[in-house]
Amino acid sequence: MPNLKEVKNRIVSVTSTQQITKAMKMVAAAKLRRAQESIMQMRPYAQKLNEILQNVSTAQVETPYAEQREVQNILVIAVTADRGLSGAFNTNIFRRVRIMLEEELSSYQAKGTLEIMPIGKKGVDFFKRREVRTDNSFGTLFSRLSFDEARAVAEHAMQGFVEGRYDKVLVVYNEFKNVATQIVRTEQLLPIVPAEPTTDAPISNIDYIFEPTKEEIVTELIPKSIKVQFYKMLLESRASEEGARMTAMDKATDNAGELLKELKLMYNRTRQAAITKEILEIVGGAEALAKG
Template identity: 45%
Template structure:
Protein backbone atom coordinates (compact mmCIF):
# COMPACT_ATOMS: atom_id res chain seq x y z
CA UNK A 1 0.00 0.00 0.00
CA UNK A 2 2.86 2.39 0.80
CA UNK A 3 4.28 1.73 -2.68
CA UNK A 4 0.93 2.74 -4.24
CA UNK A 5 0.88 5.98 -2.22
CA UNK A 6 4.40 6.83 -3.35
CA UNK A 7 3.46 6.39 -7.00
CA UNK A 8 0.43 8.66 -6.61
CA UNK A 9 2.56 11.32 -4.85
CA UNK A 10 5.10 11.24 -7.66
CA UNK A 11 2.36 11.57 -10.24
CA UNK A 12 0.84 14.54 -8.39
CA UNK A 13 4.25 16.21 -8.32
CA UNK A 14 4.69 15.55 -12.05
CA UNK A 15 1.29 17.06 -12.88
CA UNK A 16 2.07 20.17 -10.77
CA UNK A 17 5.36 20.66 -12.64
CA UNK A 18 3.58 20.26 -15.99
CA UNK A 19 0.91 22.75 -14.93
CA UNK A 20 3.57 25.32 -14.08
CA UNK A 21 5.08 24.90 -17.55
CA UNK A 22 1.72 25.29 -19.32
CA UNK A 23 0.95 28.41 -17.26
CA UNK A 24 4.30 29.94 -18.20
CA UNK A 25 3.80 29.09 -21.89
CA UNK A 26 0.33 30.62 -21.81
CA UNK A 27 1.72 33.87 -20.38
CA UNK A 28 4.53 34.01 -22.95
CA UNK A 29 2.07 33.35 -25.81
CA UNK A 30 -0.28 36.04 -24.49
CA UNK A 31 2.56 38.59 -24.54
CA UNK A 32 3.59 37.59 -28.08
CA UNK A 33 -0.03 37.59 -29.21
CA UNK A 34 -0.51 41.22 -28.23
CA UNK A 35 2.43 42.26 -30.39
CA UNK A 36 1.41 40.04 -33.33
CA UNK A 37 -2.22 41.11 -33.09
CA UNK A 38 -1.28 44.78 -33.19
CA UNK A 39 0.80 44.15 -36.30
CA UNK A 40 -1.92 42.34 -38.26
CA UNK A 41 -4.70 44.71 -37.14
CA UNK A 42 -2.69 47.63 -38.52
CA UNK A 43 -1.72 45.95 -41.80
CA UNK A 44 -4.86 43.99 -42.74
CA UNK A 45 -7.31 46.84 -43.55
CA UNK A 46 -4.68 48.56 -45.69
CA UNK A 47 -3.71 45.34 -47.50
CA UNK A 48 -7.32 44.23 -48.08
CA UNK A 49 -8.27 47.61 -49.49
CA UNK A 50 -5.25 47.64 -51.80
CA UNK A 51 -6.09 44.11 -53.00
CA UNK A 52 -9.65 45.15 -53.87
CA UNK A 53 -8.33 48.20 -55.64
CA UNK A 54 -5.83 46.08 -57.59
CA UNK A 55 -8.51 43.60 -58.67
CA UNK A 56 -10.74 46.47 -59.73
CA UNK A 57 -8.01 48.16 -61.76
CA UNK A 58 -6.98 44.95 -63.54
CA UNK A 59 -10.63 44.22 -64.32
CA UNK A 60 -11.03 47.62 -66.01
CA UNK A 61 -7.81 47.86 -67.99
CA UNK A 62 -8.11 48.99 -71.57
CA UNK A 63 -5.82 50.05 -74.35
CA UNK A 64 -2.31 48.62 -74.52
CA UNK A 65 -1.60 48.75 -70.80
CA UNK A 66 -1.28 45.41 -69.05
CA UNK A 67 0.69 43.53 -66.43
CA UNK A 68 1.84 39.95 -66.46
CA UNK A 69 0.68 39.49 -62.86
CA UNK A 70 -2.95 39.78 -63.90
CA UNK A 71 -2.76 37.60 -67.01
CA UNK A 72 -4.29 34.15 -66.60
CA UNK A 73 -2.85 31.37 -68.71
CA UNK A 74 -3.18 27.61 -68.96
CA UNK A 75 -2.06 26.16 -65.64
CA UNK A 76 0.69 23.62 -66.18
CA UNK A 77 3.10 24.35 -63.30
CA UNK A 78 1.85 25.33 -59.85
CA UNK A 79 3.59 26.68 -56.77
CA UNK A 80 1.86 26.32 -53.39
CA UNK A 81 3.31 28.45 -50.58
CA UNK A 82 2.58 26.85 -47.19
CA UNK A 83 2.95 29.13 -44.15
CA UNK A 84 3.08 27.31 -40.81
CA UNK A 85 4.89 27.74 -37.50
CA UNK A 86 8.29 26.39 -36.50
CA UNK A 87 7.04 24.99 -33.18
CA UNK A 88 4.15 22.86 -32.02
CA UNK A 89 2.08 22.82 -28.82
CA UNK A 90 -0.58 24.99 -30.45
CA UNK A 91 -3.45 22.54 -30.86
CA UNK A 92 -4.56 21.69 -34.39
CA UNK A 93 -3.22 24.96 -35.81
CA UNK A 94 -0.54 23.49 -38.11
CA UNK A 95 -2.54 20.37 -38.94
CA UNK A 96 -5.49 22.43 -40.18
CA UNK A 97 -3.25 24.44 -42.52
CA UNK A 98 -1.74 21.21 -43.88
CA UNK A 99 -5.19 19.69 -44.40
CA UNK A 100 -6.29 22.81 -46.27
CA UNK A 101 -3.18 22.50 -48.45
CA UNK A 102 -3.86 18.82 -49.17
CA UNK A 103 -7.46 19.60 -50.11
CA UNK A 104 -6.33 22.41 -52.43
CA UNK A 105 -3.81 20.24 -54.26
CA UNK A 106 -6.13 17.24 -54.61
CA UNK A 107 -9.24 19.15 -55.67
CA UNK A 108 -7.86 22.02 -57.75
CA UNK A 109 -4.51 20.77 -59.01
CA UNK A 110 -4.94 17.00 -59.18
CA UNK A 111 -3.94 16.82 -62.86
CA UNK A 112 -0.82 18.93 -62.31
CA UNK A 113 0.16 16.71 -59.38
CA UNK A 114 -0.20 13.56 -61.48
CA UNK A 115 2.04 15.17 -64.10
CA UNK A 116 4.62 16.04 -61.41
CA UNK A 117 4.20 19.79 -61.94
CA UNK A 118 3.34 20.86 -58.39
CA UNK A 119 5.96 22.55 -56.20
CA UNK A 120 5.62 23.51 -52.56
CA UNK A 121 7.51 26.33 -50.85
CA UNK A 122 7.58 26.26 -47.06
CA UNK A 123 7.75 29.19 -44.66
CA UNK A 124 7.89 27.57 -41.23
CA UNK A 125 9.18 24.09 -40.41
CA UNK A 126 5.98 22.27 -39.40
CA UNK A 127 4.52 22.26 -42.90
CA UNK A 128 7.64 20.63 -44.32
CA UNK A 129 7.73 18.06 -41.52
CA UNK A 130 4.13 17.13 -42.33
CA UNK A 131 4.39 16.81 -46.11
CA UNK A 132 7.83 15.28 -46.54
CA UNK A 133 6.44 11.97 -45.20
CA UNK A 134 3.21 12.13 -47.20
CA UNK A 135 3.90 13.56 -50.67
CA UNK A 136 6.51 11.86 -52.82
CA UNK A 137 5.43 13.35 -56.17
CA UNK A 138 5.85 17.04 -55.26
CA UNK A 139 8.94 19.26 -55.45
CA UNK A 140 9.84 20.80 -52.08
CA UNK A 141 11.51 24.21 -51.71
CA UNK A 142 12.93 24.63 -48.19
CA UNK A 143 15.24 27.63 -48.62
CA UNK A 144 12.88 30.03 -46.83
CA UNK A 145 11.73 28.05 -43.79
CA UNK A 146 13.61 30.38 -41.42
CA UNK A 147 11.88 33.50 -42.77
CA UNK A 148 9.04 32.75 -40.33
CA UNK A 149 11.29 33.54 -37.36
CA UNK A 150 12.02 37.03 -38.68
CA UNK A 151 8.95 38.20 -40.64
CA UNK A 152 10.20 41.73 -41.26
CA UNK A 153 8.84 43.24 -44.46
CA UNK A 154 12.32 43.26 -46.04
CA UNK A 155 12.71 39.49 -45.55
CA UNK A 156 9.21 38.52 -46.67
CA UNK A 157 9.19 40.87 -49.66
CA UNK A 158 12.41 39.28 -50.91
CA UNK A 159 10.63 35.91 -51.07
CA UNK A 160 7.60 37.51 -52.74
CA UNK A 161 9.69 39.27 -55.40
CA UNK A 162 11.45 36.03 -56.34
CA UNK A 163 8.10 34.26 -56.79
CA UNK A 164 6.79 37.15 -58.89
CA UNK A 165 9.84 36.91 -61.15
CA UNK A 166 9.30 33.15 -61.54
CA UNK A 167 5.66 33.76 -62.50
CA UNK A 168 6.63 36.46 -65.00
CA UNK A 169 9.19 34.22 -66.69
CA UNK A 170 6.69 31.36 -66.97
CA UNK A 171 8.27 28.99 -64.47
CA UNK A 172 4.91 28.84 -62.66
CA UNK A 173 1.48 29.51 -64.11
CA UNK A 174 -0.24 29.92 -60.74
CA UNK A 175 0.90 30.66 -57.19
CA UNK A 176 -1.34 29.79 -54.23
CA UNK A 177 -0.74 30.81 -50.61
CA UNK A 178 -2.09 28.71 -47.75
CA UNK A 179 -2.02 30.35 -44.32
CA UNK A 180 -4.13 30.85 -41.20
CA UNK A 181 -6.38 33.92 -41.04
CA UNK A 182 -6.56 35.40 -37.55
CA UNK A 183 -9.88 36.52 -36.06
CA UNK A 184 -9.26 36.30 -32.31
CA UNK A 185 -7.28 34.16 -29.88
CA UNK A 186 -9.86 31.37 -29.98
CA UNK A 187 -10.83 31.57 -33.67
CA UNK A 188 -8.52 31.15 -36.67
CA UNK A 189 -9.33 30.00 -40.19
CA UNK A 190 -7.03 27.98 -42.48
CA UNK A 191 -7.23 29.82 -45.79
CA UNK A 192 -6.06 29.16 -49.35
CA UNK A 193 -5.80 32.19 -51.65
CA UNK A 194 -4.75 32.55 -55.25
CA UNK A 195 -1.90 35.02 -55.17
CA UNK A 196 -0.90 34.94 -58.83
CA UNK A 197 -2.34 35.65 -61.28
CA UNK A 198 -4.24 38.38 -59.46
CA UNK A 199 -7.91 37.32 -59.49
CA UNK A 200 -10.20 39.82 -61.16
CA UNK A 201 -13.43 41.07 -59.65
CA UNK A 202 -16.30 38.62 -60.07
CA UNK A 203 -19.44 39.99 -61.68
CA UNK A 204 -22.73 38.16 -60.96
CA UNK A 205 -24.31 36.64 -64.04
CA UNK A 206 -26.84 38.90 -65.71
CA UNK A 207 -25.70 41.99 -63.80
CA UNK A 208 -24.27 44.90 -65.74
CA UNK A 209 -21.54 46.76 -63.90
CA UNK A 210 -20.44 50.20 -64.96
CA UNK A 211 -16.81 50.25 -65.98
CA UNK A 212 -14.67 52.43 -63.74
CA UNK A 213 -12.98 55.33 -65.50
CA UNK A 214 -9.59 55.77 -63.81
CA UNK A 215 -7.32 58.74 -64.41
CA UNK A 216 -3.72 57.53 -64.26
CA UNK A 217 -0.85 59.83 -63.35
CA UNK A 218 1.83 59.16 -64.54
CA UNK A 219 0.84 57.00 -67.52
CA UNK A 220 -1.10 53.78 -67.01
CA UNK A 221 1.68 51.32 -67.83
CA UNK A 222 4.29 52.99 -65.61
CA UNK A 223 1.87 53.10 -62.68
CA UNK A 224 1.02 49.40 -63.07
CA UNK A 225 4.68 48.41 -63.15
CA UNK A 226 5.23 50.18 -59.82
CA UNK A 227 1.93 49.69 -58.01
CA UNK A 228 1.17 46.02 -58.69
CA UNK A 229 4.43 44.54 -57.31
CA UNK A 230 4.18 46.69 -54.17
CA UNK A 231 0.61 45.56 -53.46
CA UNK A 232 1.50 41.91 -54.06
CA UNK A 233 4.44 42.09 -51.67
CA UNK A 234 2.29 43.68 -48.99
CA UNK A 235 -0.38 41.01 -49.49
CA UNK A 236 2.24 38.27 -49.07
CA UNK A 237 3.54 39.94 -45.91
CA UNK A 238 0.00 40.12 -44.51
CA UNK A 239 -0.36 36.34 -44.90
CA UNK A 240 2.76 35.74 -42.80
CA UNK A 241 1.63 38.19 -40.08
CA UNK A 242 -1.83 36.59 -40.03
CA UNK A 243 -0.28 33.18 -39.49
CA UNK A 244 1.97 34.41 -36.68
CA UNK A 245 -0.94 35.96 -34.79
CA UNK A 246 -2.95 32.77 -35.31
CA UNK A 247 -0.07 30.67 -33.95
CA UNK A 248 0.24 32.63 -30.73
CA UNK A 249 -3.52 32.72 -30.24
CA UNK A 250 -3.80 28.98 -30.81
CA UNK A 251 -0.91 28.23 -28.45
CA UNK A 252 -2.33 30.47 -25.73
CA UNK A 253 -5.71 28.74 -26.03
CA UNK A 254 -4.12 25.28 -26.04
CA UNK A 255 -1.97 26.02 -22.99
CA UNK A 256 -4.96 27.48 -21.14
CA UNK A 257 -6.91 24.29 -21.83
CA UNK A 258 -3.93 22.16 -20.79
CA UNK A 259 -3.69 24.10 -17.50
CA UNK A 260 -7.39 23.49 -16.83
CA UNK A 261 -7.00 19.78 -17.62
CA UNK A 262 -4.02 19.56 -15.26
CA UNK A 263 -6.11 21.16 -12.50
CA UNK A 264 -8.88 18.60 -12.99
CA UNK A 265 -6.36 15.77 -13.02
CA UNK A 266 -4.81 17.10 -9.80
CA UNK A 267 -8.18 17.07 -8.07
CA UNK A 268 -8.82 13.48 -9.14
CA UNK A 269 -5.34 12.40 -8.06
CA UNK A 270 -5.67 14.06 -4.65
CA UNK A 271 -9.01 12.36 -4.04
CA UNK A 272 -7.48 9.05 -5.07
CA UNK A 273 -4.46 9.67 -2.83
CA UNK A 274 -6.64 10.49 0.19
CA UNK A 275 -8.69 7.33 -0.34
CA UNK A 276 -5.55 5.22 -0.57
CA UNK A 277 -4.10 6.89 2.52
CA UNK A 278 -7.32 6.34 4.47
CA UNK A 279 -7.36 2.71 3.43
CA UNK A 280 -3.74 2.31 4.57
CA UNK A 281 -4.49 3.93 7.97
CA UNK A 282 -7.58 1.75 8.44
CA UNK A 283 -5.60 -1.36 7.60
CA UNK A 284 -2.80 -0.44 10.02
CA UNK A 285 -5.30 0.28 12.81
CA UNK A 286 -6.97 -3.05 12.21
CA UNK A 287 -3.62 -4.84 12.42
CA UNK A 288 -2.76 -3.04 15.70
CA UNK A 289 -6.12 -3.91 17.26
CA UNK A 290 -5.84 -7.52 16.12
CA UNK A 291 -2.30 -7.77 17.53
CA UNK A 292 -3.39 -6.28 20.89
CA UNK A 293 -6.32 -8.68 21.12
CA UNK A 294 -4.03 -11.62 20.39
CA UNK A 295 -1.64 -10.56 23.20
CA UNK A 296 -4.49 -10.31 25.70
CA UNK A 297 -5.62 -13.82 24.83
Protein backbone atom coordinates in the same frame (compact mmCIF):
# COMPACT_ATOMS: atom_id res chain seq x y z
CA MET B 1 -4.51 0.71 -6.05
CA PRO B 2 -1.22 2.64 -6.47
CA ASN B 3 0.89 3.32 -3.41
CA LEU B 4 1.28 6.75 -1.85
CA LYS B 5 4.72 7.36 -3.37
CA GLU B 6 3.48 6.79 -6.93
CA VAL B 7 0.50 9.11 -6.48
CA LYS B 8 2.68 11.77 -4.84
CA ASN B 9 5.18 11.62 -7.72
CA ARG B 10 2.34 12.04 -10.23
CA ILE B 11 1.03 15.07 -8.31
CA VAL B 12 4.48 16.69 -8.39
CA SER B 13 4.81 15.93 -12.12
CA VAL B 14 1.38 17.35 -13.04
CA THR B 15 1.99 20.43 -10.87
CA SER B 16 5.24 21.12 -12.74
CA THR B 17 3.48 20.66 -16.08
CA GLN B 18 0.72 23.04 -15.02
CA GLN B 19 3.27 25.71 -14.12
CA ILE B 20 4.92 25.31 -17.53
CA THR B 21 1.64 25.54 -19.46
CA LYS B 22 0.60 28.57 -17.42
CA ALA B 23 3.89 30.31 -18.22
CA MET B 24 3.57 29.42 -21.92
CA LYS B 25 0.04 30.82 -21.92
CA MET B 26 1.32 34.13 -20.52
CA VAL B 27 4.13 34.29 -23.09
CA ALA B 28 1.68 33.51 -25.93
CA ALA B 29 -0.69 36.21 -24.64
CA ALA B 30 2.10 38.82 -24.74
CA LYS B 31 3.14 37.78 -28.26
CA LEU B 32 -0.50 37.72 -29.36
CA ARG B 33 -1.02 41.35 -28.34
CA ARG B 34 1.91 42.44 -30.49
CA ALA B 35 0.86 40.24 -33.41
CA GLN B 36 -2.74 41.42 -33.14
CA GLU B 37 -1.67 45.06 -33.19
CA SER B 38 0.43 44.41 -36.30
CA ILE B 39 -2.36 42.73 -38.24
CA MET B 40 -4.98 45.29 -37.20
CA GLN B 41 -2.73 48.08 -38.48
CA MET B 42 -1.97 46.21 -41.71
CA ARG B 43 -5.51 45.12 -42.65
CA PRO B 44 -7.00 48.52 -43.68
CA TYR B 45 -3.94 49.41 -45.74
CA ALA B 46 -3.77 45.98 -47.40
CA GLN B 47 -7.50 45.92 -48.14
CA LYS B 48 -7.50 49.36 -49.76
CA LEU B 49 -4.36 48.54 -51.73
CA ASN B 50 -5.95 45.28 -52.85
CA GLU B 51 -9.01 47.18 -54.11
CA ILE B 52 -6.75 49.46 -56.12
CA LEU B 53 -4.82 46.46 -57.42
CA GLN B 54 -7.97 44.66 -58.57
CA ASN B 55 -9.44 47.80 -60.14
CA VAL B 56 -6.26 48.61 -62.02
CA SER B 57 -5.99 45.02 -63.26
CA THR B 58 -9.49 45.26 -64.74
CA ALA B 59 -8.89 48.61 -66.39
CA GLN B 60 -7.07 47.00 -69.32
CA VAL B 61 -3.66 47.79 -67.90
CA GLU B 62 -1.15 45.34 -69.28
CA THR B 63 0.83 43.62 -66.53
CA PRO B 64 2.62 40.28 -66.56
CA TYR B 65 1.18 39.49 -63.12
CA ALA B 66 -2.40 39.37 -64.45
CA GLU B 67 -1.66 37.10 -67.41
CA GLN B 68 -4.23 34.32 -67.65
CA ARG B 69 -2.75 31.23 -69.31
CA GLU B 70 -3.31 27.51 -69.36
CA VAL B 71 -2.34 26.13 -65.95
CA GLN B 72 0.47 23.63 -66.26
CA ASN B 73 2.65 24.35 -63.21
CA ILE B 74 1.35 25.29 -59.76
CA LEU B 75 3.11 26.57 -56.67
CA VAL B 76 1.38 26.11 -53.32
CA ILE B 77 2.79 28.15 -50.42
CA ALA B 78 1.79 26.43 -47.16
CA VAL B 79 2.19 28.76 -44.17
CA THR B 80 2.72 26.83 -40.93
CA ALA B 81 4.65 27.55 -37.72
CA ASP B 82 8.12 26.85 -36.36
CA ARG B 83 6.79 25.27 -33.17
CA GLY B 84 3.97 23.05 -32.04
CA LEU B 85 1.87 23.13 -28.85
CA SER B 86 -0.71 25.23 -30.69
CA GLY B 87 -3.66 22.87 -30.97
CA ALA B 88 -4.77 22.11 -34.52
CA PHE B 89 -3.06 25.18 -36.02
CA ASN B 90 -0.56 23.23 -38.14
CA THR B 91 -2.76 20.18 -38.58
CA ASN B 92 -5.48 22.23 -40.26
CA ILE B 93 -3.00 23.49 -42.87
CA PHE B 94 -1.72 19.98 -43.51
CA ARG B 95 -5.27 18.68 -43.86
CA ARG B 96 -6.23 21.41 -46.34
CA VAL B 97 -3.15 20.84 -48.50
CA ARG B 98 -3.62 17.07 -48.38
CA ILE B 99 -7.22 17.43 -49.56
CA MET B 100 -6.06 19.72 -52.37
CA LEU B 101 -3.44 17.16 -53.43
CA GLU B 102 -6.00 14.36 -53.42
CA GLU B 103 -8.68 16.30 -55.28
CA GLU B 104 -8.21 19.34 -57.53
CA LEU B 105 -4.39 19.15 -57.70
CA SER B 106 -3.97 15.38 -58.03
CA SER B 107 -3.33 15.49 -61.78
CA TYR B 108 -0.57 18.11 -61.38
CA GLN B 109 1.09 16.08 -58.65
CA ALA B 110 0.98 12.97 -60.85
CA LYS B 111 2.66 14.88 -63.69
CA GLY B 112 5.26 16.35 -61.35
CA THR B 113 4.23 19.93 -62.14
CA LEU B 114 3.15 20.76 -58.58
CA GLU B 115 5.53 22.33 -56.08
CA ILE B 116 4.98 22.95 -52.37
CA MET B 117 6.79 25.78 -50.63
CA PRO B 118 6.42 25.32 -46.85
CA ILE B 119 6.98 28.31 -44.60
CA GLY B 120 7.67 27.28 -41.02
CA LYS B 121 9.73 24.38 -39.68
CA LYS B 122 6.65 22.26 -39.02
CA GLY B 123 5.68 22.48 -42.67
CA VAL B 124 9.22 21.62 -43.81
CA ASP B 125 9.27 18.51 -41.60
CA PHE B 126 5.79 17.43 -42.68
CA PHE B 127 6.26 17.71 -46.44
CA LYS B 128 9.75 16.22 -46.27
CA ARG B 129 8.07 12.90 -45.47
CA ARG B 130 5.61 13.20 -48.39
CA GLU B 131 6.11 12.27 -52.03
CA VAL B 132 5.78 15.78 -53.35
CA ARG B 133 8.25 18.24 -54.86
CA THR B 134 9.14 20.92 -52.30
CA ASP B 135 11.13 24.13 -52.12
CA ASN B 136 12.45 24.67 -48.59
CA SER B 137 14.29 27.91 -49.34
CA PHE B 138 12.13 29.95 -46.97
CA GLY B 139 11.31 27.33 -44.34
CA THR B 140 12.76 29.38 -41.45
CA LEU B 141 11.24 32.73 -42.42
CA PHE B 142 9.23 33.13 -39.20
CA SER B 143 12.39 33.25 -37.11
CA ARG B 144 13.11 36.65 -38.70
CA LEU B 145 9.71 37.76 -39.97
CA SER B 146 9.68 41.25 -41.48
CA PHE B 147 8.38 42.92 -44.61
CA ASP B 148 11.79 42.53 -46.26
CA GLU B 149 11.76 38.77 -45.66
CA ALA B 150 8.17 38.46 -46.90
CA ARG B 151 9.07 40.54 -49.95
CA ALA B 152 11.84 38.06 -50.82
CA VAL B 153 9.35 35.17 -50.89
CA ALA B 154 6.82 37.16 -52.91
CA GLU B 155 9.49 38.23 -55.40
CA HIS B 156 10.57 34.60 -55.79
CA ALA B 157 6.99 33.58 -56.65
CA MET B 158 6.48 36.63 -58.90
CA GLN B 159 9.67 35.98 -60.82
CA GLY B 160 8.73 32.33 -61.26
CA PHE B 161 5.32 33.36 -62.58
CA VAL B 162 6.73 35.88 -65.05
CA GLU B 163 9.34 33.40 -66.28
CA GLY B 164 6.67 30.74 -66.78
CA ARG B 165 7.90 28.32 -64.11
CA TYR B 166 4.54 28.75 -62.35
CA ASP B 167 1.19 29.38 -64.01
CA LYS B 168 -0.65 29.78 -60.71
CA VAL B 169 0.48 30.56 -57.16
CA LEU B 170 -1.77 29.63 -54.22
CA VAL B 171 -1.28 30.45 -50.54
CA VAL B 172 -2.76 28.31 -47.75
CA TYR B 173 -2.71 30.02 -44.35
CA ASN B 174 -4.67 30.61 -41.15
CA GLU B 175 -6.63 33.84 -40.99
CA PHE B 176 -6.94 35.39 -37.52
CA LYS B 177 -10.52 35.94 -36.41
CA ASN B 178 -10.17 35.92 -32.63
CA VAL B 179 -8.14 34.19 -29.94
CA ALA B 180 -10.15 30.96 -30.16
CA THR B 181 -10.92 30.94 -33.89
CA GLN B 182 -8.60 30.63 -36.87
CA ILE B 183 -9.97 30.17 -40.39
CA VAL B 184 -7.96 28.24 -42.99
CA ARG B 185 -7.85 30.23 -46.23
CA THR B 186 -6.70 29.29 -49.73
CA GLU B 187 -6.06 32.43 -51.76
CA GLN B 188 -4.67 32.92 -55.25
CA LEU B 189 -1.66 35.21 -55.17
CA LEU B 190 -0.92 34.99 -58.91
CA PRO B 191 -2.24 35.68 -61.43
CA ILE B 192 -4.07 38.69 -60.04
CA VAL B 193 -7.76 37.95 -59.58
CA PRO B 194 -9.94 40.65 -61.24
CA ALA B 195 -12.40 42.42 -58.97
CA GLU B 196 -15.99 41.20 -59.04
CA PRO B 197 -18.41 43.72 -60.59
CA THR B 198 -21.15 45.01 -58.32
CA THR B 199 -24.73 45.95 -59.10
CA ASP B 200 -24.18 49.48 -57.77
CA ALA B 201 -21.16 50.31 -59.90
CA PRO B 202 -20.01 47.73 -62.43
CA ILE B 203 -16.25 47.88 -62.60
CA SER B 204 -16.26 47.60 -66.38
CA ASN B 205 -18.03 50.99 -66.60
CA ILE B 206 -15.63 52.85 -64.29
CA ASP B 207 -13.42 55.38 -66.05
CA TYR B 208 -9.98 55.63 -64.43
CA ILE B 209 -7.62 58.57 -64.53
CA PHE B 210 -4.04 57.37 -64.11
CA GLU B 211 -1.54 59.67 -62.47
CA PRO B 212 1.26 59.83 -63.32
CA THR B 213 1.07 57.10 -66.01
CA LYS B 214 -0.23 53.58 -66.50
CA GLU B 215 3.31 52.33 -66.94
CA GLU B 216 4.46 53.62 -63.58
CA ILE B 217 1.41 52.08 -61.88
CA VAL B 218 2.23 48.74 -63.47
CA THR B 219 5.88 48.85 -62.47
CA GLU B 220 5.39 50.22 -58.95
CA LEU B 221 1.89 49.74 -57.55
CA ILE B 222 1.01 46.22 -58.68
CA PRO B 223 4.23 44.47 -57.52
CA LYS B 224 4.08 46.36 -54.23
CA SER B 225 0.44 45.39 -53.74
CA ILE B 226 1.22 41.69 -54.26
CA LYS B 227 4.03 41.86 -51.69
CA VAL B 228 1.82 43.67 -49.18
CA GLN B 229 -0.95 41.11 -49.60
CA PHE B 230 1.50 38.28 -48.98
CA TYR B 231 2.97 40.01 -45.92
CA LYS B 232 -0.55 40.42 -44.57
CA MET B 233 -1.12 36.66 -44.93
CA LEU B 234 2.04 35.99 -42.91
CA LEU B 235 0.93 38.41 -40.18
CA GLU B 236 -2.49 36.73 -40.10
CA SER B 237 -0.77 33.38 -39.65
CA ARG B 238 1.51 34.69 -36.89
CA ALA B 239 -1.44 36.13 -34.93
CA SER B 240 -3.41 32.92 -35.47
CA GLU B 241 -0.50 30.84 -34.21
CA GLU B 242 -0.16 32.79 -30.96
CA GLY B 243 -3.94 32.77 -30.45
CA ALA B 244 -4.08 29.02 -31.00
CA ARG B 245 -1.15 28.45 -28.65
CA MET B 246 -2.67 30.65 -25.96
CA THR B 247 -5.96 28.74 -26.20
CA ALA B 248 -4.20 25.37 -26.18
CA MET B 249 -2.09 26.25 -23.14
CA ASP B 250 -5.15 27.60 -21.34
CA LYS B 251 -6.96 24.31 -21.90
CA ALA B 252 -3.87 22.35 -20.90
CA THR B 253 -3.64 24.34 -17.65
CA ASP B 254 -7.32 23.68 -16.89
CA ASN B 255 -6.90 19.98 -17.67
CA ALA B 256 -3.89 19.80 -15.37
CA GLY B 257 -5.98 21.40 -12.62
CA GLU B 258 -8.73 18.80 -13.07
CA LEU B 259 -6.17 15.99 -13.05
CA LEU B 260 -4.63 17.40 -9.85
CA LYS B 261 -8.03 17.27 -8.15
CA GLU B 262 -8.43 13.63 -9.10
CA LEU B 263 -4.89 12.77 -8.01
CA LYS B 264 -5.28 14.52 -4.65
CA LEU B 265 -8.54 12.68 -4.09
CA MET B 266 -6.80 9.42 -5.01
CA TYR B 267 -3.93 10.32 -2.68
CA ASN B 268 -6.29 10.96 0.26
CA ARG B 269 -8.17 7.73 -0.41
CA THR B 270 -4.95 5.74 -0.68
CA ARG B 271 -3.60 7.34 2.49
CA GLN B 272 -6.86 6.66 4.32
CA ALA B 273 -6.83 3.06 3.15
CA ALA B 274 -3.22 2.64 4.32
CA ILE B 275 -4.05 4.12 7.74
CA THR B 276 -7.12 1.90 8.06
CA LYS B 277 -5.04 -1.14 7.13
CA GLU B 278 -2.43 -0.26 9.77
CA ILE B 279 -5.12 0.19 12.43
CA LEU B 280 -6.64 -3.17 11.55
CA GLU B 281 -3.23 -4.81 11.77
CA ILE B 282 -2.60 -3.23 15.18
CA VAL B 283 -6.03 -4.24 16.45
CA GLY B 284 -5.59 -7.73 15.07
CA GLY B 285 -2.20 -8.04 16.71
CA ALA B 286 -3.54 -6.79 20.05
CA GLU B 287 -6.38 -9.30 19.97
CA ALA B 288 -3.97 -12.10 19.15
CA LEU B 289 -1.77 -11.15 22.11
CA ALA B 290 -4.82 -10.97 24.40
CA LYS B 291 -5.95 -14.45 23.40
CA GLY B 292 -2.42 -15.78 23.85
